[in-house]
Amino acid sequence: MNEKKARNSLAYGFASPIAGAALGVILGLAIYDIFDTFEQWTVAILIALLGISIWIGANKSGEALAYFKKSGELSAAKGAANLNSILAIVWMAISFFVSFTMAMGAVNSFVERPDYDGREPYNPADYTVAFDSTIFVGEFLPAVVIVAMAMFGFVFQLVATSKDED
Amino acid sequence: MAKQQELSARKLSVNSLFLIAIGATSWWAITVLSMYSDLFYDDYRYELVEEEAPLKTEDPFLYYESIYDPVIHPSTYMNLTAILVFAMTALWARQIARRATSMQADNRLVKTASVWSFIAVILALVLGVVFAFATFVSSLAQGTGADPVVRIFATYVPILLAAGLLLFTVLRGFVMKQEVPNE
Numbered sequence: 001m002n003e004k005k006a007r008n009s010l011a012y013g014f015a016s017p018i019a020g021a022a023l024g025v026i027l028g029l030a031i032y033d034i035f036d037t038f039e040q041w042t043v044a045i046l047i048a049l050l051g052i053s054i055w056i057g058a059n060k061s062g063e064a065l066a067y068f069k070k071s072g073e074l075s076a077a078k079g080a081a082n083l084n085s086i087l088a089i090v091w092m093a094i095s096f097f098v099s100f101t102m103a104m105g106a107v108n109s110f111v112e113r114p115d116y117d118g119r120e121p122y123n124p125a126d127y128t129v130a131f132d133s134t135i136f137v138g139e140f141l142p143a144v145v146i147v148a149m150a151m152f153g154f155v156f157q158l159v160a161t162s163k164d165e166d
Numbered sequence: 167m168a169k170q171q172e173l174s175a176r177k178l179s180v181n182s183l184f185l186i187a188i189g190a191t192s193w194w195a196i197t198v199l200s201m202y203s204d205l206f207y208d209d210y211r212y213e214l215v216e217e218e219a220p221l222k223t224e225d226p227f228l229y230y231e232s233i234y235d236p237v238i239h240p241s242t243y244m245n246l247t248a249i250l251v252f253a254m255t256a257l258w259a260r261q262i263a264r265r266a267t268s269m270q271a272d273n274r275l276v277k278t279a280s281v282w283s284f285i286a287v288i289l290a291l292v293l294g295v296v297f298a299f300a301t302f303v304s305s306l307a308q309g310t311g312a313d314p315v316v317r318i319f320a321t322y323v324p325i326l327l328a329a330g331l332l333l334f335t336v337l338r339g340f341v342m343k344q345e346v347p348n349e
Contacts, residue, residue: 065274096194103198111205121228125212129205147194151187158282159180162275 006067006077013061013080017087020053040102040142047095047146051153054091055160058084062163081161088157095150099143106139171269178266179279182259186286189255193248193293200244209236236312238319242301246327249293253335256286260339287339291332298328 001009024046032038061080068077113127212230219227260283266276305321312320 096190100194100198103194104201107198107202107205110202121214121230123212123214123230124210124232125208125230143198147191151191152184155180155183155187158183158278159275162179162273162278 001063001067003067003071006064009060009067010064010077010080013057013064013077013084016057016060017050017054017084020050020057023053024049040139043098043102044142044145044149047091047098048149051091051095051149051157054084054087055153055157058088058157058161062161065161066163084157085161088154088161091157092150092154095146095153099146099150102143102146103140106135106143109135109139172273175266175270175273175276178262178269179273179275182262182266182279182283185255185259185262186282189252189259189286192255193252196244196248196251200241200248203244204239204241207237207239207241209234211235236316236320238316242320242324245297246324246331249290249297249328250331252293253287253290253331256283256290257335257338259283260287261343264343287335290335294328294332294335298325298332301325301328 027049028038028042028046031042057080061077061084065077065081110129110132111127112130116122210232212232215229215231217227217229219225259279263276263279263283266273267280270276301321301324305317
């Protein structure tokens with residue numbers, strides 16, 4: 001790698017997470033405006049998009065850091081690597097929280113309660129727990145995908161940002 | 167030789183980070199499963215009560231009264247298992263990270279693995295403390311009239327197990343560290 005390539009990598013390291021976040025927000029808004037709904041799979045796709053952009057940023061800043069470590073010009077490369085590391089931590093924490101709340105919602109959706117017409121007394125114990133494939137695929141599976149993405153994606157991001165050599 | 171050692175240290179660090187990820191994902195899965203199991207166990211039973219209406223011309227008033235009747239929730243032990251799995255993988259990851267540090271301490275990835283394995287052990291301890299405290303507080307809400315068997319297995323045993331787990335994690339993580347072989 002030469003200095004020009006290293007500087008390009010550094011630029012990508014700073015730009016990629018910002019571009020990914022902006023694209024994710026715009027895409028999310030557009031989906032909401034067009035379809036008037038915000039499904040769980042949309043959240044999974046947006047989190048994946050953000051994660052990939054942070055991973056690219058971490059990878060590029062890691063390359064720049066490895067090059068500038070040899071030449072001694074470290075400050076900007078270290079800044080990009082640290083930025084991507086912090087973003088990776090925030091992304092992982094938010095994704096984990098989102099997946100957990102999504103899974104809780106899906107589990108509660110398996111509960112079926114009868115309709116009351118208002119005349120008979122309400123019995124809190126009168127419910128059944130039934131497996132519903134629509135809820136499983138539409139609400140629970142995205143939560144599983146997000147938690148797997150958050151945990152293993154985070155490892156890839158950390159490895160990408162911790163490069164010591166070319 | 168130095169290059170080979172660096173590659174080994176990096177590989178060990180990646181393994182350590184993946185172990186933490188596996189532990190956290192397992193914690194998530196077992197905790198979600200415990201929430202699902204909670205749907206089948208209720209600390210209350212409901213009895214239909216009939217009350218006379220204030221006016222003779224009206225129908226009697228019917229409602230379900232909730233009676234506190236605590237049961238042993240499997241979710242208590244599932245949550246403890248989730249913390250146990252996370253703590254064990256964190257300790258294992260810490261051991262691997264220490265081995266990587268002994269091979270090449272100044273490597274950035276080795277430092278990252280070392281820091282994250284330390285954070286994972288601390289997180290496991292925090293989860294254990296939160297679990298024990300939550301069990302203790304919920305036991306206060308039960309009062310003293312609960313069935314002794316339920317009381318023992320829903321409160322005393324989980325708190326003792328959590329204390330044991332915390333003690334083991336602290337001692338294994340920070341005091342009685344295993345010897346680190348260089349190979």
